[in-house]
Amino acid sequence: MRNRAALSRAGVAPDRAPSSEADDPRIHVSLQGMRSLEAAARAISFLPNQPARSALQGRHRSRIRGRGLDFEELRDYLPGDDVRAIDWKVTARAGTPYVRVYTEERDRPTLIVVDQRMSMFYGTVHNTKAVTAAEFAAIVAHRVAKQGDRVGGVVFGDSKIDELRPGRGRAAVTRFLTSLERANHRLRADAPKMVPMPFNDVLEAVARLATRDHLVVLISDFDACDAVTERRLGAIAQHNDVVLGLVGDPSAETVPTTGQVTGSDGAKQALMDFADSKVRDGVAQVTASRLEQVIEWQKRMRLSVLPLTAAEDTLGQVVRLLGGRVR
Incomplete structure (x- = not known):
């Protein structure tokens, strides 16, 4: 069954079987599911006066100005x-x-940039990273629209990128969530292998849409970034407020010391033997270097970084990170 294959590809244990052929919500998001986050999204804020518990406070907090x-x-x-x-x-x-x-000012447009590449189609505990990213994006879209600002986005996978100019009201949110649902559902266990969409190309699209005075929320695992990425991100941050949603999975933080794991890109499979120290060191190095890179961006450009994990409920951790509460 395709749904079972998706569970296996994503690494999520099939502890409960779907009641039908419909996609498991841990693997794929639905428009209805993302709309259901609207009421709870009122608990969060991206305004400059953050609660003391908020991840937007602290030593390297962003220069988020809110509306002028x-x-x-x-x-x-x-x-x-x-x-x-x-x-x-x-x-x-x-x-x-x-x-x-x-x-x-009556308006500050927000651009929500969401990664739905195959590197995000992975998870070992609760969700795939792609689902966590999509749910966070939906929460942000609902909150921004509720405060009267325009909502737009850049939704990208390995082969397609949707550029949505910021618009106002429920129609703009629905347009964004629909694009996000389509991109998320392109991720599947039997997807053909292809060269991933370069993150630098995505930042080009962001720069075209967010010329200045936007809130730009980038949600990704930030796979395959380089020095060019840093330069383009820095150029965007010069004239806009930027928040990075760094989506991870606990398996990348704790590398097992025994056992074998089969990894797949949807077309080919590779057997990784974690009893081999070279394999463990290689996996740990990739994870550590990516985290160090994002932390360095945070320090140099004074960006805000929200560390999200696919191992927990998305809404709960977002509210906790931003110092809000759900009634």
């Missing part, structure tokens, strides 16, 4: 006004105190 402020008018100072709003130059010329009044 538009100057509206100068007016006479009134009792109770914030003295920090006094325009001292105008006050000196006029001889009476004046304050500058600002209004919050």
